[in-house]
Amino acid sequence: MILRLALLSAIKHWRRSLVVAGAVAVACAVMIAIGSLLNGITGSFYDSVIPNSGHVRIEDARTADSLNPLDLELLLPNAAGLVAKIEALGDRRIVDVEPILGFGALLVEDRDVTTLQGGQDPRNLAMRGMGVSPDTRFADNVRFAMKEGSFLPGGRGIALSERAARLVGAKLGTGLLVLVQDRNGEPWYERLVVTGLFATESADFDESTFYIAEETAASMLDAAGMAREVRLLLADRNDAEAVARELAPLTGGGGGGGTTLRIQTWQTINASIFAILLFVKILLGIIMALFAIVSGTIIANSSLMSVMERIREYGTMRAIGLRARSLERLILLEGLMLGALGAALGVGIGFIVIAYLSRGGIDLGGIMESLGLSRYNRPRGDFWWFAFCTLASVVVSLAATAKAARSVGSMGVAESLATSS
Amino acid sequence: MSDNAGRMLLEVRGVTKDYRLGKTSIHALRGIDLSVEAGDFVSVVGPSGCGKTTLLNIIGCIDKPSSGKIFLDGLDVSTFDDNGEADTRLARIGFIFQSFNLVGVLDVRENIEFPLILAKVPKAERARRVDRLIELVELGEFVRHKPDELSGGQRQRVAIARALVNRPSLVIADEPTANLDSATSTTIMEAMKALNEEEKVTFIFSTHNELIERYAKRILLIRDGIIIGEEFPGEKNPGERRRGEWSRGSAPGGDSGPHAGGGAP
Numbered sequence: 001m002i003l004r005l006a007l008l009s010a011i012k013h014w015r016r017s018l019v020v021a022g023a024v025a026v027a028c029a030v031m032i033a034i035g036s037l038l039n040g041i042t043g044s045f046y047d048s049v050i051p052n053s054g055h056v057r058i059e060d061a062r063t064a065d066s067l068n069p070l071d072l073e074l075l076l077p078n079a080a081g082l083v084a085k086i087e088a089l090g091d092r093r094i095v096d097v098e099p100i101l102g103f104g105a106l107l108v109e110d111r112d113v114t115t116l117q118g119g120q121d122p123r124n125l126a127m128r129g130m131g132v133s134p135d136t137r138f139a140d141n142v143r144f145a146m147k148e149g150s151f152l153p154g155g156r157g158i159a160l161s162e163r164a165a166r167l168v169g170a171k172l173g174t175g176l177l178v179l180v181q182d183r184n185g186e187p188w189y190e191r192l193v194v195t196g197l198f199a200t201e202s203a204d205f206d207e208s209t210f211y212i213a214e215e216t217a218a219s220m221l222d223a224a225g226m227a228r229e230v231r232l233l234l235a236d237r238n239d240a241e242a243v244a245r246e247l248a249p250l251t252g253g254g255g256g257g258g259t260t261l262r263i264q265t266w267q268t269i270n271a272s273i274f275a276i277l278l279f280v281k282i283l284l285g286i287i288m289a290l291f292a293i294v295s296g297t298i299i300a301n302s303s304l305m306s307v308m309e310r311i312r313e314y315g316t317m318r319a320i321g322l323r324a325r326s327l328e329r330l331i332l333l334e335g336l337m338l339g340a341l342g343a344a345l346g347v348g349i350g351f352i353v354i355a356y357l358s359r360g361g362i363d364l365g366g367i368m369e370s371l372g373l374s375r376y377n378r379p380r381g382d383f384w385w386f387a388f389c390t391l392a393s394v395v396v397s398l399a400a401t402a403k404a405a406r407s408v409g410s411m412g413v414a415e416s417l418a419t420s421s
Numbered sequence: 422m423s424d425n426a427g428r429m430l431l432e433v434r435g436v437t438k439d440y441r442l443g444k445t446s447i448h449a450l451r452g453i454d455l456s457v458e459a460g461d462f463v464s465v466v467g468p469s470g471c472g473k474t475t476l477l478n479i480i481g482c483i484d485k486p487s488s489g490k491i492f493l494d495g496l497d498v499s500t501f502d503d504n505g506e507a508d509t510r511l512a513r514i515g516f517i518f519q520s521f522n523l524v525g526v527l528d529v530r531e532n533i534e535f536p537l538i539l540a541k542v543p544k545a546e547r548a549r550r551v552d553r554l555i556e557l558v559e560l561g562e563f564v565r566h567k568p569d570e571l572s573g574g575q576r577q578r579v580a581i582a583r584a585l586v587n588r589p590s591l592v593i594a595d596e597p598t599a600n601l602d603s604a605t606s607t608t609i610m611e612a613m614k615a616l617n618e619e620e621k622v623t624f625i626f627s628t629h630n631e632l633i634e635r636y637a638k639r640i641l642l643i644r645d646g647i648i649i650g651e652e653f654p655g656e657k658n659p660g661e662r663r664r665g666e667w668s669r670g671s672a673p674g675g676d677s678g679p680h681a682g683g684g685a686p
Contacts, residue, residue, distance in 0.1 A: 321511020
């Protein structure tokens with residue numbers, strides 16, 4: 001009957017019950033939504049940025065201080081040899097190792113100049129070229145964002161974004177001139193056919209990066225066997241520091257030509273992103289804590305009001321023989337039921353909100369793009385986060401109700417009975 | 422309900438109750454001595470604020486005396502802690518309140534059954550006792566009604582049934598007819614009287630109403646926190662048994678002292 005009594009009391013005072021359950025539901029849904037948003041940001045970071053940038057990266061030590069990160073002076077002279085040495089280790093933790101040849105280039109519209117009207121130049125765009133293996137695993141963000149054609153089929157052609165193609169007047173199958181300055185300072189150009197058009201969710205990336213086969217790039221730059229960096233993909237990213245330590249002896253002369261190499265892990269490569277993510281986490285954590293405090297206060301006040309309205313009834317129960325502790329348990333049981341109801345509602349609302357936002361994503365704009373992430377954040381639901389939010393909501397509700405229960409429990413029976421309500 | 426009428430059920434020895442109201446001390450009870458035998462039907466009468474409710478609350482273990490002793494069934498209940506008091510109320514005392522004090526969300530049957538559930542009485546026994554009391558207070562048609570669907574008299578009969586269901590040694594009724602019309606008041610008092618005579622239930626009730634107090638076998642007059650006299654209406658020469666000369670209009674000898682505090686604090 002105690003359970004029934006708690007249930008009936010909650011129903012009878014349905015307005016206050018609704019306020020309490022509503023406050024719990026809103027708090028729970030907000031916690032779920034914010035947590036899932038954060039989970040979406042970090043998930044997107046771990047899923048795309050880290051694999052694309054590599055878990056371990058070896059590059060010229062001077063790169064960090066160079067004003068021009070695409071300076072050909074910073075190429076690793078014997079990248080191919082370094083890759084061979086790493087592969088010879090047979091380390092099962094290393095899933096893939098690849099030399100990446102990044103360079104600066106000017107993409108120029110391939111057009112008969114006689115068709116141009118007076119004073120008009122062919123359209124051009126300064127971009128960063130990436131010379132990669134056609135089956136590279138360090139360009140999955142592009143490979144899975146192909147809109148037309150495919151990614152360097154048979155090592156041929158050029159893959160660029162739809163946006164960049166539009167800017168230089170290129171289409172799938174049309175030619176495009178790629179102008180570079182080779183290692184000797186000589187200008188060089190190559191006419192490449194557009195074999196793939198992609199559109200990632202980062203406009204910054206799309207406007208700045210194109211891909212060609214590493215072989216083609218090396219030929220154009222006169223940099224056979226060289227690379228801007230050597231990237232490693234690991235089976236478990238947590239092994240990055242250990243692998244980096246073990247690779248250190250190999251890099252002594254691995255770069256060749258007396259170059260000093262620097263080995264970076266994904267943590268150091270993305271240190272600035274981590275700092276921003278930490279800031280975002282703290283900010284969202286504060287928002288969640290504020291919501292919990294506000295909701296807790298609303299719940300506590302509503303519970304207190306609800307309980308105070310019934311103080312005479314509780315006094316009667318105690319006069320009949322209900323112990324103070326049992327009365328507190330009765331009130332807590334009501335709080336528990338309302339907390340559970342609110343949490344269930346909150347989970348439902350949170351689930352719907354996440355499902356809706358996951359479709360198109362939330363446009364977080366340039367801040368996310370500056371981190372190398374998609375501007376569209378898709379919240380990711382996580383079972384354990386849902387479970388935590390449910391539990392936390394019920395606990396907050398119980399804690400808020402406990403205050404009211406304690407107030408009534410500590411009140412004398414005669415005092416309770418004399419209270420007009 | 423009591424089956425050994427005549428034994429000493431309740432003894433109140435030198436009970437005082439003081440309240441602090443800011444810097445003022447209010448003496449609600451100023452030394453009460455009282456004995457009640459099992460099967461008695463006692464009325465406590467006196468003007469508002471004389472300490473009737475305070476006395477009943479202290480006897481009923483819902484308030485603590487500032488000093489003095491209360492023995493119920495030979496147990497010194499004035500030394501009990503909160504749980505001991507709650508258990509005593511549950512097992513030995515039944516309450517009937519002026520404003521019925523039923524649990525609004527429970528129906529008639531559940532209200533009556535509630536103390537039995539607290540006392541962990543088995544279900545079958547609960548059903549048997551509740552059925553009998555529903556029959557006794559003639560509420561068979563209303564068992565599934567909520568308190569707000571009942572008249573004042575019906576509610577008070579539910580309260581009586583609830584007070585009796587755990588077979589208490591003592592039933593305390595604080596102005597049980599104050600919120601009822603005279604006809605219903607008579608019905609309620611007849612019911613209580615019948616329970617006292619037939620079931621030997623011991624009642625102590627307070628009232629303002631001179632007609633109601635005449636149902637009692639014994640009347641205690643309380644004024645300014647002390648018992649100033651008692652009367653036995655059923656006896657031939659009730660005046661000879663008075664403790665002192667008293668009238669309803671004034672305290673004896675004008676020795677009223679500071680006015681006692683309100684009913685319950």
